[in-house]
Amino acid sequence: MSTLSQRHLLGIKNITRKDIELIFETADTFKEVINRPIKRVPSLRDVTIANIFFENSTRTRLSFELAEKRLSADVVNFSASTSSVKKGETLLDTVNNILAMKVDMVVMRHASVGAPHFLSKHIKANIVNAGDGTHEHPTQALLDAYSIRERLGSVEGKKVAIIGDILHSRVALSNIFALQKLGAKVMVCGPPTLLPKFISSLGVQVELDVKKALEWCDVANVLRIQLERQQIKYFPSLREYSLYYGINKKMLDNLKKQIVIMHPGPINRGVELTSDAADAQQSVILDQVENGVAIRMAVLYLLAGATS
Numbered sequence: 001m002s003t004l005s006q007r008h009l010l011g012i013k014n015i016t017r018k019d020i021e022l023i024f025e026t027a028d029t030f031k032e033v034i035n036r037p038i039k040r041v042p043s044l045r046d047v048t049i050a051n052i053f054f055e056n057s058t059r060t061r062l063s064f065e066l067a068e069k070r071l072s073a074d075v076v077n078f079s080a081s082t083s084s085v086k087k088g089e090t091l092l093d094t095v096n097n098i099l100a101m102k103v104d105m106v107v108m109r110h111a112s113v114g115a116p117h118f119l120s121k122h123i124k125a126n127i128v129n130a131g132d133g134t135h136e137h138p139t140q141a142l143l144d145a146y147s148i149r150e151r152l153g154s155v156e157g158k159k160v161a162i163i164g165d166i167l168h169s170r171v172a173l174s175n176i177f178a179l180q181k182l183g184a185k186v187m188v189c190g191p192p193t194l195l196p197k198f199i200s201s202l203g204v205q206v207e208l209d210v211k212k213a214l215e216w217c218d219v220a221n222v223l224r225i226q227l228e229r230q231q232i233k234y235f236p237s238l239r240e241y242s243l244y245y246g247i248n249k250k251m252l253d254n255l256k257k258q259i260v261i262m263h264p265g266p267i268n269r270g271v272e273l274t275s276d277a278a279d280a281q282q283s284v285i286l287d288q289v290e291n292g293v294a295i296r297m298a299v300l301y302l303l304a305g306a307t308s
């Protein structure tokens with residue numbers, strides 16, 4: 001069996017194009033499985049996976065849990081808000097206590113950059129980063145690139161504009177790494193205050209005018225404003241942000257070609273995307289969610305193979 005070059009999935013930065021292509025080929029098989037009347041395969045029978053979420057999540061958490069159940073793994077869920085973390089237990093103690101119950105793999109979301117990387121140096125279980133602060137969200141980038149491949153045939157040579165709050169977005173960084181490894185051209189677009197100073201050093205184009213970004217791209221991956229990570233004001237008001245950077249269906253209809261609209265969710269309707277744009281025929285937002293289950297099945301299956 002082919003395996004990944006790493007025993008953890010901590011980010012896209014440290015995996016190879018070959019790893020990504022292997023994940024996509026494996027996800028193709030699992031996508032067929034999850035569209036069957038009986039959606040379960042025995043691939044991870046006797047493997048126990050803990051989903052450890054220290055931050056809120058709808059899509060990622062449910063998608064991992066479904067992926068694990070579709071692979072017949074045993075699943076335990078941990079939510080920091082209802083745990084002994086509230087009584088002062090450390091991250092390492094929390095995870096070591098969970099591992100003492102014979103857990104093989106850990107899927108973790110944490111508000112602190114590098115939390116899964118820290119854990120990977122201290123525990124034996126395979127770790128999947130389900131989002132660490134403003135750093136990386138590798139499975140989101142994989143499912144995004146997989147959705148582009150599905151809609152446009154390949155990622156190679158495609159122009160992808162990532163539009164919105166780039167500064168606070170782990171999705172943006174993981175997408176840049178994944179898309180570039182697969183041969184896409186990447187642009188970032190947003191207000192100057194929401195673009196990190198280092199961004200040009202990643203080899204992306206930078207555009208401040210959203211209309212020009214839409215004219216340039218084949219795919220627009222639209223991100224929400226992450227108010228929960230903003231300690232200061234980066235723009236005067238959400239209304240003003242929407243006026244200058246919000247995307248509506250009329251703007252899409254005025255383009256010379258039809259572009260693909262993506263969003264990792266959760267959408268703030270009426271801020272970064274109007275409902276008629278989010279729900280347009282060219283939107284693949286719910287395809288991204290469906291593909292997330294197949295991608296996460298592929299990642300867990302391949303990492304489990306790396307263990308044995």
Ligand code: CP
Nearest residue numbers: 057058059060264265
């Ligand atoms: N895309 C994403 O990570 O969504 P959740 O925060 O709901 O998991």
